[in-house]
Amino acid sequence: MSEVRELSDAEKTFLEPYLPPRAADGRKEAATHNVREQHGETAETVQTDGGGLPFVTLTYASSLDSMISLAPGIRTTLSGPETKSMTHFLRMHHDAILIGVGTAIPDNPGLNSRYLGATLDSQPRPVVVDPKMRWDVDSSKLAQLAQEGQGKAPWLIHTRHELGEEALRGWGGRRVFLPSEAAPTGQTSESAKCETIAWSTILKTLKRDGVDSVMVEGGATVISTLLSMPELVNTVIVTIAPTWLGQGGVTVSPAPKVQAGERVNAAKLQGTVWRQFGADAVLCGRLQV
Numbered sequence: 001m002s003e004v005r006e007l008s009d010a011e012k013t014f015l016e017p018y019l020p021p022r023a024a025d026g027r028k029e030a031a032t033h034n035v036r037e038q039h040g041e042t043a044e045t046v047q048t049d050g051g052g053l054p055f056v057t058l059t060y061a062s063s064l065d066s067m068i069s070l071a072p073g074i075r076t077t078l079s080g081p082e083t084k085s086m087t088h089f090l091r092m093h094h095d096a097i098l099i100g101v102g103t104a105i106p107d108n109p110g111l112n113s114r115y116l117g118a119t120l121d122s123q124p125r126p127v128v129v130d131p132k133m134r135w136d137v138d139s140s141k142l143a144q145l146a147q148e149g150q151g152k153a154p155w156l157i158h159t160r161h162e163l164g165e166e167a168l169r170g171w172g173g174r175r176v177f178l179p180s181e182a183a184p185t186g187q188t189s190e191s192a193k194c195e196t197i198a199w200s201t202i203l204k205t206l207k208r209d210g211v212d213s214v215m216v217e218g219g220a221t222v223i224s225t226l227l228s229m230p231e232l233v234n235t236v237i238v239t240i241a242p243t244w245l246g247q248g249g250v251t252v253s254p255a256p257k258v259q260a261g262e263r264v265n266a267a268k269l270q271g272t273v274w275r276q277f278g279a280d281a282v283l284c285g286r287l288q289v
């Protein structure tokens with residue numbers, strides 16, 4: 001029996017305002033900023049369609065001490081059965097699901113939707129940001145699922161320009177080259193070379209390639225960075241598990257923010273709603289611009 005159950009109508013209604021918009025015929029469609037529109041906002045709205053950006057949902061499961069895994073490299077289950085089902089429901093509603101290589105290597109995730117009724121067509125495209133191509137995709141669960149027709153073949157984003165664009169042999173998928181941001185002046189050693197790709201570049205490239213909605217699942221580096229970029233993020237959906245993982249875990253926390261020489265809150269959610277899913281709480285909102 002599948003470990004993923006169907007959400008109740010009330011649970012779906014709760015999540016609905018935070019999902020990417022759908023076309024009248026039910027297909028996933030180009031992003032418009034539905035949540036902000038519902039709240040009557042016009043100024044400073046996130047550019048999605050117009051700005052060539054997809055609809056972006058940040059979602060992860062956190063402990064009460066803001067940790068998402070027990071330690072680097074340890075795959076840690078925080079979501080209970082109800083919020084796990086929610087994750088698979090959310091996956092089915094997005095065109096792509098994105099993680100960093102720091103999650104791909106230790107977790108070897110499936111990143112498909114096991115929600116009832118999910119077809120290959122409704123599966124999200126797995127996208128892994130792996131600038132230095134550290135991950136062995138050929139022996140991954142993603143490759144296996146793609147070969148079995150249980151998930152779409154992944155796209156791997158890297159910065160090695162000599163490799164450029166490359167189809168992954170045998171089972172679909174592709175490597176996508178994107179340039180990294182310039183290294184800070186004076187840093188020339190191999191280790192100091194900046195491998196960071198601008199998030200606007202990543203997201204615009206996905207949109208260019210037909211991805212209208214992206215569910216960003218992790219890990220800590222990716223989520224913490226994007227929490228400081230409200231102009232790129234449409235909604236945030238956090239599962240809060242009733243547990244503390246303890247010191248030494250992997251924490252989600254955005255970089256500190258200073259305004260007029262003073263420390264201020266690094267990021268804030270507004271338009272928040274929450275609901276209990278089993279033993280967990282689910283908090284939805286959008287980042288204050």
Ligand SMILES: NC(=O)C1=CN([C@@H]2O[C@H](COP(=O)(O)OP(=O)(O)OC[C@H]3O[C@@H](n4cnc5c(N)ncnc54)[C@H](O)[C@@H]3O)[C@@H](O)[C@H]2O)C=CC1
Pocket residue numbers: 059060061062067068069071072073074075076078099100101102103104106107129130131132195196197198199217218219220221222223250
């Ligand atoms: N509880 C939860 O919901 C989740 C927990 N996790 C956990 O998070 C942990 C992994 O977190 P992290 O180590 O922070 O890894 P991560 O998944 O955030 O990946 C970080 C790596 O991705 C690449 N990357 C990220 N942004 C980039 C950019 N803009 N340009 C170029 N490359 C970029 C870099 O190589 C970077 O080292 C694991 O323990 C995993 O189990 C991961 C996802 C969800």
Ligand SMILES: Nc1nc(O)c(N)c(N[C@@H]2O[C@H](COP(=O)(O)O)[C@@H](O)[C@H]2O)n1
Pocket residue numbers: 060061075076077078079083084087099103104107108109110111112217218239
């Ligand atoms: N929502 C959520 N709750 C947790 O407790 C988690 N550990 C995660 N992790 C994310 O889900 C991926 C695993 O996916 P599969 O079940 O293998 O398809 C993992 O890599 C994280 O991105 N998420």
